[in-house]
Amino acid sequence: MKKSSLIIWSLVMIALAALMVWVIVWLRADQAARSSAIVTTKLSLPVVTQPLPEQAVSSTTPLLVSGIAPGSWYFEASFPVMVVDWDGRIIGEGHAQAQGDWMVAGPVPFTATINFTKPEYGTRGAVILKNDNPSGDPAKSQSIEIPIFFK
Numbered sequence: 001m002k003k004s005s006l007i008i009w010s011l012v013m014i015a016l017a018a019l020m021v022w023v024i025v026w027l028r029a030d031q032a033a034r035s036s037a038i039v040t041t042k043l044s045l046p047v048v049t050q051p052l053p054e055q056a057v058s059s060t061t062p063l064l065v066s067g068i069a070p071g072s073w074y075f076e077a078s079f080p081v082m083v084v085d086w087d088g089r090i091i092g093e094g095h096a097q098a099q100g101d102w103m104v105a106g107p108v109p110f111t112a113t114i115n116f117t118k119p120e121y122g123t124r125g126a127v128i129l130k131n132d133n134p135s136g137d138p139a140k141s142q143s144i145e146i147p148i149f150f151k
Contacts, residue, residue: 044070046110046129048146056149059118065096065127066111073142074102075132081112082128083148085119092116096129123150 046069057063065081073079083092096112119125130143 045142045144046070046073047107048127048129048144051127051146051148053146054149056151058151059116063092063114063116063127064111065114065129066109068107068109069096069129071102071104071106071108073129073131074098074108075134077102079110079132080130081114082130083114083116084126084128086122086124089119091119091125118150124148125150 046067048065048067050064050066051057063083069079077098078095081094081096082090085091092114094112094114096110099109099111102108114127125148127146127148128143129146131141133141
């Protein structure tokens with residue numbers, strides 16, 4: 001009797017431990033799926049990974065701009081990028097190109113290479129990214145500005 005009780009008790013404990021492991025794995029997977037869904041659905045502006053805010057950039061080489069942007073920012077797989085001086089004058093411009101399928105609601109990686117002329121005075125400027133807005137509707141226009149320094 002004691003031996004069979006011990007076996008049953010051991011099997012119950014093993015089953016409970018397996019159930020706990022399954023619940024923990026399921027909860028972590030569910031949390032990861034929710035986090036991914038939040039990033040996918042809540043990204044309304046680009047996230048620029050290069051250049052970083054307040055980064056010093058050289059005017060002797062083209063400026064590489066990269067990051068991720070919502071698919072809605074692209075038209076024909078690109079959107080405009082500008083480099084401006086401290087007074088807001090455009091000193092370089094080009095287009096960010098999608099590095100994947102841009103006809104999606106979620107984030108799409110991009111890169112842009114922008115040639116610019118170093119301003120005659122001042123060391124501050126900015127990189128401006130604008131959503132490509134073929135409708136021309138100002139209500140649909142969006143942009144972000146990343147402050148930079150010129151070397």
